[in-house]
Amino acid sequence: MSDFALQRPLTKRRYTLEVRQQMAWHWQALILAGSMILGLLISGTILVVAGVPAGELLNEFVILTLFDSQSLTSVLFQASPLIMVGLAGCLAFRAKFWNLGLEGQMIFGAIGATAITMWDIGAPSMRLPLMIAAAMACGLLWAVAPVLLRLKLQVNEIVSTLMLNYIAINVLLHLMYGAWKDPKDAFPYSPKYESFELLPELGNGLSLSIPIAIGIALLVLWFVNISRAGLYLRFVDKSPKVASAVGVPVAKTILMAVLFSGALAGLAGLMVAAGQEGRLTHSFYVGYGFSGILIAFLARNNPIAATCAALLIATLFVAGRSLQVFYQIPFAMVQLIQAVLVICVASSDFFIRHRIRRVQGGD
């Protein structure tokens, strides 16, 4: 039989793809790891082509970012808003709603929080909780229109949420170059927040945003795995038609998940503004919206996995900033590497689900 196959010219042999029923977990892990390594190798090659000395790569990316306590803190610090947008993505995608408006919801969250500081609402001790509430409310409100339009009129949410992003960006620019611009600063930034308006440090440079992020991740985990709404969400994810036939309130479930998602994106906005920058800036949102979507995709909408993926992306963000400073490489490099990693991980999914087999004998 095999002799027969060997005699045939190469082009005449047929290969088919078979769908695997299952695969041992250690093979899955091996393929996943292999694809990540491939992705990192491709990214490394891109960096070398872009002008980073090859010898410095390991030093720059791995040692300085992960084995330096100060950088490690900044990775954790950077991770908290990314965990928020990642969880926001997971929630919306579980409801089969392509919420690409994370960026816009994040911007409005930060605008809401800054409005509290600009107008001095509430006593200093109540200021931060008010800002958090305002950020979540504004993020949520920015998600109301696309989800209602989708549920009532079947307006494609991919386009509507993206259009709302561009609108939000222009509102932000309007405020930053206009009414809210800090007169003491040449840049389009808002005035600095007061000390009681910042997310406090807990010592060791760790900010309050880290425990908040972990808490919210646990809350989302409870929501999707244990709560009744999470069960409904799984019904809706598998088949909205069957779900509505067995009496699951499909529209309400989608609405709730998407609004929750918007609120978390708003909170991410607050974490960047009140945690990292200490003020509202004209470009604080750059990179977060798409990162949230990619994190949710990498994590297959699982909150725990999303938290881990967010840590990985946060490492990239931190390393990307230092590349920007030391080698004048645009921050867009981070976007490119993220995209390469996602493509590689997605391709590992292909090898996990399929096997290539040569068909022997007849054609």
Place this chain on the structure above:
Amino acid sequence: MDLISSWMGNIPEFAVPFALAALGLIITEKSGVLALGAEGLMLVGAVAGIGAYLTFEHTALALIMAMIAASVVSLLFALMVLVMRMNQVISGLVLVFFCQGLTTLTGTLMGWTNQPVPGLETIAFWPLSELPYLGRFFIQNPVVYLVPVIFLVSVWALNRTTPGLRMRAVGENPQAADAAGIPVLSYRLAAIVIGAALIGLAGAFIAVLSTKLWISNMTAGRGWIAVALVIFARWSPWKALAGAILFGCIEALIPQLAASGIKLSQYFVFMAPYAITLGVMIWVAASKRDSNSQPGALGTPFIREERT
């Protein structure tokens, strides 16, 4: 009057990128592949066009190179959706993300930012160019006149030729097409590559012929507006062309408003195209017109082994 005349003159410059990108999207989507990557491919076209011009100093060559570059990058998208059977929404988004990173990086590191290019000489379409008010509409660069030709050829190819009809069959019902012996994936690959070439040309048009310089992320959401345009044109090329001209009218009005001295924050003016896109999408959804003109298999991967 002067205002109307110069407005008319600007319309094609804004309408052509929408028209070309929408046509490219329609061709890809008629084969059943959901193409959300238009924004990214336009960026590739823009950077490749400018880069090629700065290298070879030849505009037509730059436009062709831009089309080739977008087609080459679209092979990555084809790999994701056709070979690896990834979710087509995610693939489109990843493509946009990839292209944003790639073009910003290439353009910045090569030093192509803000380098002016001359574009192409305008040609007057006599005698229409002598019309009062409308005349300026017919004094355009040669690529503008090429657009109706591209549309005619595409519509003819889609509706009248065997490959075009087969491609549409693949988009409507890939299982039936496969049973009839049509190579589904090859047709989809061809649709992606041809569509990408047109989208790349749209991006190059913006950079090389309209703005005449390159800055990072310069398409600013026009690719997404083209996606919306295809949805409300119900995958009909002629309706998409009409929609593109309508959007061209609106976008061309923006510099006019600024020039006429109406006191309005420029950022509210900038957000107008997006708000109008949203408004039109809501209007189309609310009026519930023939909603079944979407290609039947749009967005579903073709997996022969899982045929049911």
